[in-house]
Amino acid sequence: MSLDIIGKTSFDFDFGALDNKDGVPLRLKFQNLFQDSVQPSKASMIHRTLKCYSPSIFRMFPSNENICHQDFMNETQKIARDIYARKNLVVGNEEKKGGRDILSVLARANNAEDSKKKLNDSEVLAQVATMVNAGQETISFSTTYLRYELSRHLEDQTRVFHEIRNVRDQIGQDTIPSSNDYDSMSYFNAVIKEALRLHTILAxxxxxxxxxxxxxxxxxxxxxxxxxxxxxxxxxxxxxxxxxxxxxx
Incomplete structure (x- = not known):
């Protein structure tokens, strides 16, 4: 879900993760990305330790953990290039120049005449890759723990449910809530902030x-x-x- 949201809102791109569309292997690589990191073998622990002392040597002999992460980063870079190529943003196209998604903003920076504001291709691709990687993982992490905490605190869950239902009753069931509607739910926002406080994304x-x-x-x-x-x-x-x-x- 998070991967699809990042694609739609940030890049106007459909990853098709929820629909299990073919041709998007990134969602499959996410599944086992941290397996060797969370449950490292003895060999992996030794490799990590020795790499601190001789990084150049051990970089030539990557561990399974290193190979998995590099494979993921290569795929992320490939997708970033594909997304940017599909966007096909060019100076002079008013419709595309006015895009409000993040990639459109990056593309305008890529074509900026002011050298201080200009981003080169590698910088744009790095921003896209970072958004796909860090954005998807952090949203998934926070959403998971938010729902976990609500499942453990039923009184809070009930209160959030009623607050959402009241907003729905006011704006109509078929109306998409605006940012102001979300901001009006003070208790829901407090619950989100508390989940972020208890389960920080970066330790x-x-x-x-x-x-x-x-x-x-x-x-x-x-x-x-x-x-x-x-x-x-x-x-x-x-x-x-x-x-x-x-x-x-």
């Missing part, structure tokens, strides 16, 4: 400092030496790990 993120800097602390911390610290110094090249899951909870 943590990391960044590398490009310059010497400091991280200011909202609340001072007292060290074991009894010193009060208001900021943490960061050296250029130092990596900072932030736990989104811990912060959210």
């Amino acid at each position: 943590d993120v990391q960044r590398e400092a490009v310059n010497n800097d400091v991280i200011p602390l909202e609340f001072p911390v007292t060290t074991t030496a009894g010193e009060t610290v208001n900021q943490i110094p960061v050296r250029k090249g130092q990596r900072i790990y932030m736990s989104l899951g811990a912060s959210n909870q």
